[in-house]
Structure formats: structure tokens, C-alpha cells
Amino acid sequence: MKHVVIIGNGISGITAARHIRKASNFKITVISAESEHFWSRTALMYIYMGHMKYEHTKPYEDWFWKKNKIELMHDYVSSINFKEKKLRLAKGENISYDSLVLATGSKPNKFNWPGQDAKGVCTMVSLQDLENIQKYTTNISKAVVVGGGLIGVEMAEMLHSKSIKTTFLVREEKFWRNTLPYQEADLVGRHISKHQIDLRLSTELKEIVTDDREQVKAVITSSGETIECEFVGITTGVHPNIELVKDSALSTNKGILVNQFLQTNIPDVYAIGDCAEQIEPIANRPSIEQVWYTGKIMGETVAQTICRSPKAYQPGPWYNSAKFFDIEYQTYGHVPHIAQPHENRFYWEHPSGNKAMHFCFHHKTNAFLGVNTFGIRLRHNLLDSWLRKPTSIQQVIENLKAANFDPEFFASYEKEITEQFNQQYPELKVKPHKRKRIAGIF
Amino acid sequence: MRTLLIQKAGMSLFILACTLLAAMLFINKYEISRSQLETVLSPQDYSKVSNFISPIINHEYTSSISFNADLEKVLDSANQNIQSTFSISNADLEHSIASFPNENITFNNEILASNFANDSIYNYKKDKLRTYTSWMNGKTYENKKVLKEELQGTTKSINGSLNSHLGFDNYKLNTLKLSITRAANSTPIKDSPLLWLGLTIGLGIFAAMLYILPKLSQLPGIKNDGVFQSAHTSRGWIGYSIGVMLILFYVLLYWYPEYMTNWMIMVDPVSQVLNGGPASQWFFYGLLYTIAIIVMGIRMFIKYRHSQYHIIRTSSVMFFQTSFAFLIPEILILLNQPSMDLKNIWPLNYTFFFDYNIQNLINSGGLGLFMLVWGIILVLVAVPVITYFYGKRWYCSWVCGCGGLAETLGDPYRQLSDKSLKSWKIERWMVHAVLAFAIMMTTGTLYTYFTGSGSLLGLDTYYIRSVYGFLIGSVFAGVVGVGFYPVMGSRVWCRFGCPLAAYLGIIQRFKxxxxxxxxxxxxxxxxxxxxxxxxxxxxxxxxxxxxxxxxxxxxxxxxxxxxxxxxxxxxxxxxxxxxxxxxxxxxxxxxxxxx
Incomplete structure (x- = not known):
């Protein structure tokens, strides 16, 4: 019986294991040094804030793995012998494989700041990171978060929930400006500030100052300012975790290089998830995708390749989502942070400043290209179908009501959005929306 | 989680109010005079106990336990007196069959006890013996010894039913204990009930508001910070303590209400206004229940103020509890009409098809008949039709009283429910078994109502009814259902025990x-x-x-x-x-x- 070994029990590795099990009776072994069982990394912040306990973040009960004959090994792979198809584990065991799936995930970036390894400087990727954050933020009053992205804002929210006065250093002129268009970046920034987070835009970390016990005392910013703090959260992105294979026959760049079938240069060795780097990236997509959803799709895809015939990684229209304190964000298709020449844009924002929609469409064909939505939920399957087959922006605006995914009784804004759209693009005039039904909403 | 100073003050005051409320149970002074007793009891009951009451008359008690112990003795003596006067002794039995021939007896109940003295006591015995043996007429017995053996069983059941016929059965004993204790209550609460109401429940509401309202200072949004880091909401010592207190409260309410007369007296003024009479333990419970839903409903408004869905459904349970479950039934009493919670649906409302309820409704004219028909329409039409359109939520989280409490008072504990596959298996067996039990119990009850026979398929329908009432109605729905909030989450009853939820669930799942x-x-x-x-x-x-x-x-x-x-x-x-x-x-x- 074929033995598939998967290194890494994150969403990619585990999805691969589950789908290999569905499609075959191969022997499956999943090796992880981080945790015994699969847990949801996306819930890390909720464990810290006390919304959940670690056990709640496990998407499958512990009996699930044995029942589905997926063997879990809580160990660290110290080396791989690709020639003999063998792994060596830190505890000394040797394991041979027929197929190997590398799903080793990411490691946090640190940019050689002085003091970056001091006590009280933490990143936020793993369970071990969580332990450290908990340890170093107990009974403190001041913290600094470095890095204005999705994890940075999560960390700011975590610290805020413990009433820790937080300064948030963001390199760009607006929060997450390297991904979000100006208006949204500004909207989120305002929302962050509302939570008493001291948001410092266009500010970088220069140095971490420590005391004589190697404990964080302060940070010095690019503007030369010293900010006192007892904790520094580093959330300046991640890079593929490829230490294990760096000096091996496996070809790597930033990540482990794979073709569209997620195959590496060595036969029967695959790489998926955060650690994989597409040799030829799919149009409009980065070559390394560090997103939960893409990890999941790669896991499913590689399972098909291993169990049946090679299956190309075809993730379909781009989508992603996040939450910035109380504002939910979803994106479908592409709304580049800087408008491209072939694009037209339509931005609507609610007077409260908590809700917004930003549409992107082709300036000639009027084809719908993407939308960013803040504080209003949209229906994925409808948006997906609009992005797959040519759909005009007028159709999209006209059918916004059907695309709404907000809970029942929520106020709807289609009327305002349509009116503003018609004002801005009179030549594309869309039928005005009728007011929502008074009764019979649900 | 940030706690402001004002919230800390609120919490301290709330604990003080709860402590005062509990401490009230230990303020004891009971004294009753002969004339007071005469007014509390019916003339019949009074005559039964009048010879035995001297030990408690005008005696001042400072402990509810000793008062109730003595009171119990009085009632026991009355029962014993009835027993010794009216029970059929062995000698009576011998005597009653004296007129039969010694051998080859053909039984005729006219002959039985025909030689008894013609006084009220012996006439009663004679009457009972004859009624209980009419089925034996025409049967033949070899000799007197055999006949006597047969009759011994009969006398045993006659003697056994004496308490309920002439004395006090258990139900009556409990009622008497409560009403006499209530009348004997001479605590300071009796003089100023409103003061005590203000110091306990009033202060509690005020304190709760001090704790809840400052949460408005947080920005709207989901804020479950610290839920699993608090000893209150993650099965810590505070959670367990609250659970124990809730359980004790329910035990007191269901089985020892005579120890909570202080609470009833305290809410008498409210009861007088609403239904024109003094408060029962159920009035006190209903009031407390409604206040809990309103106060914790306000907490829900604040916690979920970003979500119109939660605001509307919380308003709905607050409305249905306040009006349908609490005010309307009380006002119906005031208007001398049959009292009913018009949204309480069988089989959750398991007493709906009980003989006394049907009889009561039928005898109460138009409104009563309407209620009877309404109750049946709810079960047969409203539940399936509305559930088809909206799912069972229309009832469980919008209308129901149990659901209303779970969605408000129970909200801080919702995360404690077990999510394992195993618990789902247990849930399915248990909740459908309760539904089957409820259907069986009600079928038996209706069978008895229409045929007059107390037994169906060899099962005593009254017994099944009382087992259901005790196990499901009281222990499961009350003690476990609410008492286990801080341990198993807010929907223990709804999930594992509610037969109506099972019925609604079947429709929701399939149609x-x-x-x-x-x-x-x-x-x-x-x-x-x-x-x-x-x-x-x-x-x-x-x-x-x-x-x-x-x-x-x-x-x-x-x-x-x-x-x-x-x-x-x-x-x-x-x-x-x-x-x-x-x-x-x-x-x-x-x-x-x-x-």
C-alpha cells in the first residue's frame, strides 16, 4: 500500500490528508512539530482574547483521525533523503514514503532590527507564539505593534481587549495601503483609531531598546521617536518555511518551486499552501499565496493528483475576507490598491464611515472586475458566478439586493448605492432600487 | 475585559441584593391564633384539625423548620385520628362476615356488615365495605377463612384511601402547610413588604442596570472578551456556585414552598394589583422570571446593538413573557376567567389535556371553550404551518418562555453546551424519548377522561401523569433546565428534554x-x-x-x-x-x- 507522508498539519496538509483518504486507501501519515492535532490558526486571536479555548479551535474531534486512518505524528522532521525516499525525525525514527507532501507553512518576517530577539518581542503565527504573547503581555500596560497588515490589526485588537495601551506602527501612509485602495485604507485606519489605538502611519521600526535583563523597554521609530513599551508585536508579514529543504536537491526560490500540478522538481514530492511558490503564477495572482482558502484548495488539488491523475491548481476567481475590529471585509475579484488604466472605479461609503463598497469594472466593456465590501456581507456564489462569466457593472449594481448576505432585518443600502452610481456614471444608468419591503422580509 | 468602577459598584450592589433576598428566608417568626386558623381553613378542614392544634396556637416560633415540624405533627395527628376512628380493624372484619354461613358461602354485599351498629362511623365503614365488594357478588367461597382472606385486601385499600377521603392526602397536606405557614407568618416583611421588595428585587434591578448600561461605552460589535477566562462563564467556581443556588431555588419552589412564604408576602402588593389576591409561590416565580428576562433582555439590546435581528427577537421574547405568560393570566384571574398562558403549547404545556383543565375550560363558558380550541389549533395547525415557513425559531427563540429565559438570562452561558458527536447522539435519543413519553402520558390521560377508566394497557394513567410531572415537568425543565445553565449551557432543557422542541424539530428537519x-x-x-x-x-x-x-x-x-x-x-x-x-x-x- 502506498504511503503518503505529509509534513505539516495546517489547513493545507490536513485538507490534503482528508481528500487523499476520501479518494484512496493509501496509508497516510501527517507529521507536525507544532501541535498534536489540527487546529485553526485563524482562531489564534480568539484564544488569546478568551472567546474560545484551544480545544474549540480544533475543527475535528480527536477520534476523527483514528477513525479515518490518518496517522498523526507529533514530531519534528530533521532531514529528508529524497533519493531513498526517507525522512528522519528529531526523536530518531526513520520513515519511508512513496509520496511526500510538503505543507510546512510560513515563518514570520523579522528584518534584523537591533533587539529583535529580546524578551517581550513576539511574532504571531504558531501556538508557541501564542504562549509567548500570553506570557509577555500579562500585567503590562503598554505595547507596540509593528506592521500594518491583517495580523497587525488582529494583534492590536488582542492587546486592546486586555486594556493594554497600544501603539501601532504602519510603514505605509495608510493602513494596509499596499493592498487596499486609499479610501478603504483610510476607513479602516479611522476605525482602528476609534478603539484608542495610537495609529502611527508612515512610521517604521528602527530599533528595539532593551533593559539589562534583555527585556523590551522601548522602541525607536524611523522618525527618531522613542516609545516606551513592555511588549513588541512583530507582524511584518511571513515567508515560506523552507529551512528543512533549503540545501537539498529540491529547487527553491523564496518558496518551494512547484508547477501548476503542485509538483516539485523531484518526482513524488509536492508542495502546497504557504510554502509553495508557483513557477508560473496564475494571472493576477501572486506566486506565493498565504491565504487560508488557497491552502485548502491546494490540499484538495494535490489529493487528486496523488490519488488519480495530475490535476492543475485552478483556484477560480480571487476572494478573501478579514475583520478589522468590528468591521468585516470581503473582497471578490480584483480591486487593485492603485487604479489601473483600464479600470473604472465606483466607491460608496455610508455616512457612518463603517460601511463601504468599492467596485472595479472595465472602462470600455463595463465588465465587472471586482468589489471590496466593508460592513456589508455579500453572497459568495453569486459574486463568483458574476466573475466567472462576463457580467456588466450595471447588472451587478441592479442585483445588489440578491447578492446581499447580511442577517435578516438589517438595513439595506442598495437604494443609496444605486443613486450614487447613477450620479457618477449617468451614461450607465441603472434602474433605481425600490425601497425594501416593509413586511415579509423573512 | 475592562470593568469600570461603576460596574464594580453595580456588581457589589447586585450581590448585596441577592444576599438580602436569600437572607430573607432566615427571617422567621410564626404565630397563629385559633381565629386566624379558622379563616385560613375551610370549616371542614378546621373541624378535622381543631382538636389537635393547641400546641401551635399562639405559640411564637422563630424557626420555620420547627414551626413546620410542629405543624406537620398537628396534621399527622388529624390524619391518625381519622385512621383510628374509621379504619376497619380485624375485629370489624370478623364482625362484618358474621352473618354469612360458615361454609359454601355465596357472596352478597347486602349481607356484609349488616350487623354493624347504626352510627355515622359504622355506617361509613359499612358503606365502603359494600361499595368495594360489589364486584364479588355471586362469587362463592369455601369457608369464612377464604372469604376473610379475600376481604383483607379490600380493607387494606379502604384504609389506605382514608386520608384522601376523610383526612388529608399528600397534595392536600402540602397545600395546608403552605397556607397555614403563610397565615402564621408574622415577620417584619408582613408589615412593610414593599420596603423588602425594594431592598431585594428593586435593588437588584438597579444594580444590574449599573453593571449593564456602562457597556454602551464600548463600540458596538461582538465582544466576547474573557468569556473563557472568567470563573463565571467557563465553569469556574462562580459558575458552579450560581448553579447550586439555582438548583436550591428550584427545589424550594417545587417541593418546599412553605419555606419561602416571606418571598410571597413580599410580592403580595403586586399580586393584589394584578389578580386581586395574595401571591402564590408561582406568582413570585413568574414575577422574578419576567424581571430576569427584561433585565437580561436589556443586556442583550446593548450587547447586540449592532444587530437588528437580535434586537427584534429579544424584544419579542420580552413581550411574550411580560404579556402572555405573566400579565394576561393574572388579569384573567382578576376577571374571574380561566387563566391560561395562550402561547404555551402542548406538549410543553403538558397539563393542557389534563381532566381538570379540560373540565375547567369547558365549564368557563365562551372564553374557556375558545382557549380549548385555541390550544388544539396551536398544536395541530400553528406549529406545522409556521414552522414550515420560518423554522422552529418562530417559537423557540421568539415566543417561548423557556427559550426567552435561555436567550436572555442564559446568554452568558451559551458557550458551555457540548458540541461532541456523542452529545448529539444522546440528545436525539433523549428528546424524542421525552416526546414519546409525553404522547403516551397524554393519551392515557385523555383515555381516562373519556372512558372514566384509570388504567390503559395495564398502566395506571394517574401514576404515569404524576411521574411525568415530577421527572419531566419539575426535575428536568426546572431543576436541570435552569440550574445547569452555568454548567451545560442555556439550552439543556430545550435540547435534551423539551417535547415541543422535538416536535418542532421534526418538522424543521423534514419540511x-x-x-x-x-x-x-x-x-x-x-x-x-x-x-x-x-x-x-x-x-x-x-x-x-x-x-x-x-x-x-x-x-x-x-x-x-x-x-x-x-x-x-x-x-x-x-x-x-x-x-x-x-x-x-x-x-x-x-x-x-x-x-
Whole structure:
């Protein structure tokens, strides 16, 4: 019986294991040094804030793995012998494989700041990171978060929930400006500030100052300012975790290089998830995708390749989502942070400043290209179908009501959005929306 | 979690109010005069006890326990007196069959006891003996010894029923204990009930507001910070202590109400206004229950003020509790009409088809008849039809009183429900077994009502009824249902025990437009939805495989959709045919489904 070994029990590795099990009776072994069982990394912040306990973040009960004959090994792979198809584990065991799936995930970036390894400087990727954050933020009053992205804002929210006065250093002129268009970046920034987070835009970390016990005392910013703090959260992105294979026959760049079938240069060795780097990236997509959803799709895809015939990684229209304190964000298709020449844009924002929609469409064909939505939920399957087959922006605006995914009784804004759209693009005039039904909403 | 100074003050005052309320139970002074007793008791009951009451008359007690012990002795003596006067002794039995021949006896109950003295006592004995033996007429017995053996069983049941016929049976004893204790109560509470009401419940409401209202200073949004780090909401010592107190409260309420007369007297002025009479233990409970739903409902308004769905459904349970469950039944009493909670549906309202209830409704003219028909329509028409359109949530989290308490008072504990597959298995067996039990019990009751026979298929229908009332009605719904909030979550009763929830659930599962839609591939498996599901549904299991959630137990509270950080879930009523869509990968539609 074929033995598939998967290194890494994150969403990619585990999805691969589950789908290999569905499609075959191969022997499956999943090796992880981080945790015994699969847990949801996306819930890390909720464990810290006390919304959940670690056990709640496990998407499958512990009996699930044995029942589905997926063997879990809580160990660290110290080396791989690709020639003999063998792994060596830190505890000394040797394991041979027929197929190997590398799903080793990411490691946090640190940019050689002085003091970056001091006590009280933490990143936020793993369970071990969580332990450290908990340890170093107990009974403190001041913290600094470095890095204005999705994890940075999560960390700011975590610290805020413990009433820790937080300064948030963001390199760009607006929060997450390297991904979000100006208006949204500004909207989120305002929302962050509302939570008493001291948001410092266009500010970088220069140095971490420590005391004589190697404990964080302060940070010095690019503007030369010293900010006192007892904790520094580093959330300046991640890079593929490829230490294990760096000096091996496996070809790597930033990540482990794979073709569209997620195959590496060595036969029967695959790489998926955060650690994989597409040799030829799919149009409009980065070559390394560090997103939960893409990890999941790669896991499913590689399972098909291993169990049946090679299956190309075809993730379909781009989508992603996040939450910035109380504002939910979803994106479908592409709304580049800087408008491209072939694009037209339509931005609507609610007077409260908590809700917004930003549409992107082709300036000639009027084809719908993407939308960013803040504080209003949209229906994925409808948006997906609009992005797959040519759909005009007028159709999209006209059918916004059907695309709404907000809970029942929520106020709807289609009327305002349509009116503003018609004002801005009179030549594309869309039928005005009728007011929502008074009764019979649900 | 930030706690402001004003909140700390609120919490301290709230604990003080609760302590005072509990301490009231230990303020004891009982004294009763002969004339007071005469007014409390019916002339009949008074005559039964009048010879034995001297030990308690005008005797001042400072302990409710010793007062009740003495009172019990009085009532026991009255019962014993009846027993010794009216029970048929062995000698009586011998005497009663003296007129039969010694051998080859053909029984005739006219001959039995024909030689008894003609006084009221012996006439009673004679009458009972003859009534109980009419079925033996014409039977033959070899000799007197055999006949006597047969009659010994009869005398045993006659003697056994003496208490309920002439003395006081258990039900009556409990009623008397409560009403006499209440009349004897001479605590300071009697002089100034409103003062005590203000110091306990009034202060409690005020303190709760001090704690709850400052939460408005937080920005709206889901704020479950510290839920699993608090000894209150994560099965810590505070949670367990509250559980124990709730359980003690229910035990007192259901089985020892004579020890809580202080609480009843305290709310007498309220009761007088609403129904024109003094407060029963149930009035006190109803008032407290309603206040709990209103106060904690206000907390819900603040906690979920960003969500119109929660605001509306919380308003709905607050309205139905205050009006339908509390005010309307009390006002009906004031108007001398049959009192009924018009939204309480069989089989949750398990006494609806009891003989005394049907009789009472039929005898109460137009309104009573309307209530009878209304109750039946609710079961047979309203439940299936409304559940088809909206799912069982229309009742469980919008109308029901138990649900109302769970959604308000129980909200801080919703995350404590067990999400394991095993608990789901137990739940399905248990809740449907209770439904079957309720149907069986009611069938028996109706059979007895229409045929007059107390036994169906060899089972004593009254006994089954009382077992149901005790086990399901009191122990499960009350003691376990609410007492276990801080341990097993707010919906223990609804999930494992409520027969109406089981009935609604069957319809919701198989024939309804309601479902929780999963938003394509957006789930990140974080687990907030499952954690905060009060019914213990592993919502994430479905969401992460992009499948809609169609579960019998879902009460549609909508919290999963609120706590989801990615907007993945939406409660919807839609085409009933597309609810069970197979899991798909929206993101990679070229991969087919493998099951």
C-alpha cells in the first residue's frame, strides 16, 4: 500500500490528508512539530482574547483521525533523503514514503532590527507564539505593534481587549495601503483609531531598546521617536518555511518551486499552501499565496493528483475576507490598491464611515472586475458566478439586493448605492432600487 | 475585559441584593391564633384539625423548620385520628362476615356488615365495605377463612384511601402547610413588604442596570472578551456556585414552598394589583422570571446593538413573557376567567389535556371553550404551518418562555453546551424519548377522561401523569433546565428534554423553508459559530465543507451568524428544495464532490 507522508498539519496538509483518504486507501501519515492535532490558526486571536479555548479551535474531534486512518505524528522532521525516499525525525525514527507532501507553512518576517530577539518581542503565527504573547503581555500596560497588515490589526485588537495601551506602527501612509485602495485604507485606519489605538502611519521600526535583563523597554521609530513599551508585536508579514529543504536537491526560490500540478522538481514530492511558490503564477495572482482558502484548495488539488491523475491548481476567481475590529471585509475579484488604466472605479461609503463598497469594472466593456465590501456581507456564489462569466457593472449594481448576505432585518443600502452610481456614471444608468419591503422580509 | 468602577459598584450592589433576598428566608417568626386558623381553613378542614392544634396556637416560633415540624405533627395527628376512628380493624372484619354461613358461602354485599351498629362511623365503614365488594357478588367461597382472606385486601385499600377521603392526602397536606405557614407568618416583611421588595428585587434591578448600561461605552460589535477566562462563564467556581443556588431555588419552589412564604408576602402588593389576591409561590416565580428576562433582555439590546435581528427577537421574547405568560393570566384571574398562558403549547404545556383543565375550560363558558380550541389549533395547525415557513425559531427563540429565559438570562452561558458527536447522539435519543413519553402520558390521560377508566394497557394513567410531572415537568425543565445553565449551557432543557422542541424539530428537519446558508468558501474554520451555539450544533462542521446547516435542534437564535468573523452564515427562509445542497468547492469547481 502506498504511503503518503505529509509534513505539516495546517489547513493545507490536513485538507490534503482528508481528500487523499476520501479518494484512496493509501496509508497516510501527517507529521507536525507544532501541535498534536489540527487546529485553526485563524482562531489564534480568539484564544488569546478568551472567546474560545484551544480545544474549540480544533475543527475535528480527536477520534476523527483514528477513525479515518490518518496517522498523526507529533514530531519534528530533521532531514529528508529524497533519493531513498526517507525522512528522519528529531526523536530518531526513520520513515519511508512513496509520496511526500510538503505543507510546512510560513515563518514570520523579522528584518534584523537591533533587539529583535529580546524578551517581550513576539511574532504571531504558531501556538508557541501564542504562549509567548500570553506570557509577555500579562500585567503590562503598554505595547507596540509593528506592521500594518491583517495580523497587525488582529494583534492590536488582542492587546486592546486586555486594556493594554497600544501603539501601532504602519510603514505605509495608510493602513494596509499596499493592498487596499486609499479610501478603504483610510476607513479602516479611522476605525482602528476609534478603539484608542495610537495609529502611527508612515512610521517604521528602527530599533528595539532593551533593559539589562534583555527585556523590551522601548522602541525607536524611523522618525527618531522613542516609545516606551513592555511588549513588541512583530507582524511584518511571513515567508515560506523552507529551512528543512533549503540545501537539498529540491529547487527553491523564496518558496518551494512547484508547477501548476503542485509538483516539485523531484518526482513524488509536492508542495502546497504557504510554502509553495508557483513557477508560473496564475494571472493576477501572486506566486506565493498565504491565504487560508488557497491552502485548502491546494490540499484538495494535490489529493487528486496523488490519488488519480495530475490535476492543475485552478483556484477560480480571487476572494478573501478579514475583520478589522468590528468591521468585516470581503473582497471578490480584483480591486487593485492603485487604479489601473483600464479600470473604472465606483466607491460608496455610508455616512457612518463603517460601511463601504468599492467596485472595479472595465472602462470600455463595463465588465465587472471586482468589489471590496466593508460592513456589508455579500453572497459568495453569486459574486463568483458574476466573475466567472462576463457580467456588466450595471447588472451587478441592479442585483445588489440578491447578492446581499447580511442577517435578516438589517438595513439595506442598495437604494443609496444605486443613486450614487447613477450620479457618477449617468451614461450607465441603472434602474433605481425600490425601497425594501416593509413586511415579509423573512 | 475592562470593568469600570461603576460596574464594580453595580456588581457589589447586585450581590448585596441577592444576599438580602436569600437572607430573607432566615427571617422567621410564626404565630397563629385559633381565629386566624379558622379563616385560613375551610370549616371542614378546621373541624378535622381543631382538636389537635393547641400546641401551635399562639405559640411564637422563630424557626420555620420547627414551626413546620410542629405543624406537620398537628396534621399527622388529624390524619391518625381519622385512621383510628374509621379504619376497619380485624375485629370489624370478623364482625362484618358474621352473618354469612360458615361454609359454601355465596357472596352478597347486602349481607356484609349488616350487623354493624347504626352510627355515622359504622355506617361509613359499612358503606365502603359494600361499595368495594360489589364486584364479588355471586362469587362463592369455601369457608369464612377464604372469604376473610379475600376481604383483607379490600380493607387494606379502604384504609389506605382514608386520608384522601376523610383526612388529608399528600397534595392536600402540602397545600395546608403552605397556607397555614403563610397565615402564621408574622415577620417584619408582613408589615412593610414593599420596603423588602425594594431592598431585594428593586435593588437588584438597579444594580444590574449599573453593571449593564456602562457597556454602551464600548463600540458596538461582538465582544466576547474573557468569556473563557472568567470563573463565571467557563465553569469556574462562580459558575458552579450560581448553579447550586439555582438548583436550591428550584427545589424550594417545587417541593418546599412553605419555606419561602416571606418571598410571597413580599410580592403580595403586586399580586393584589394584578389578580386581586395574595401571591402564590408561582406568582413570585413568574414575577422574578419576567424581571430576569427584561433585565437580561436589556443586556442583550446593548450587547447586540449592532444587530437588528437580535434586537427584534429579544424584544419579542420580552413581550411574550411580560404579556402572555405573566400579565394576561393574572388579569384573567382578576376577571374571574380561566387563566391560561395562550402561547404555551402542548406538549410543553403538558397539563393542557389534563381532566381538570379540560373540565375547567369547558365549564368557563365562551372564553374557556375558545382557549380549548385555541390550544388544539396551536398544536395541530400553528406549529406545522409556521414552522414550515420560518423554522422552529418562530417559537423557540421568539415566543417561548423557556427559550426567552435561555436567550436572555442564559446568554452568558451559551458557550458551555457540548458540541461532541456523542452529545448529539444522546440528545436525539433523549428528546424524542421525552416526546414519546409525553404522547403516551397524554393519551392515557385523555383515555381516562373519556372512558372514566384509570388504567390503559395495564398502566395506571394517574401514576404515569404524576411521574411525568415530577421527572419531566419539575426535575428536568426546572431543576436541570435552569440550574445547569452555568454548567451545560442555556439550552439543556430545550435540547435534551423539551417535547415541543422535538416536535418542532421534526418538522424543521423534514419540511421547512428554514436553513442556515453557508456563504460559499469563506469559512476559516475558526470555531466561533460552534463554540457559541447554545444547542451544541457543530456549525463549523457544515460551514467548512460549504454545506447549509439544516438541523432539527437549531432554534435560529442567529448568534453563529453574528460571531462569525467572516460573515459566512445567514439564517434564511427560502425554497425548501434547495436546502440540502451537497457540499461544493465554489473555489475550485472543477473538482467534483466525493462522498
Amino acid at each position: 421547512s423553508k428554514f436553513r442556515i446558508t453557508t456563504n460559499g468558501g469563506q469559512c476559516i474554520s475558526c470555531g466561533n459559530c460552534s463554540t457559541y451555539c447554545e444547542m451544541g450544533i457543530d456549525v463549523r462542521w457544515y460551514a467548512q465543507r460549504e454545506q447549509n446547516i439544516v438541523r432539527a435542534s437549531c432554534v435560529g437564535c442567529g448568534v453563529c451568524a453574528s460571531v462569525c468573523p467572516r460573515g459566512v452564515l445567514k439564517l434564511e427562509n427560502d425554497d425548501p428544495d434547495n436546502r440540502f445542497e451537497k457540499p461544493i468547492r465554489i473555489s475550485n469547481s472543477k473538482i467534483e464532490v466525493l462522498n
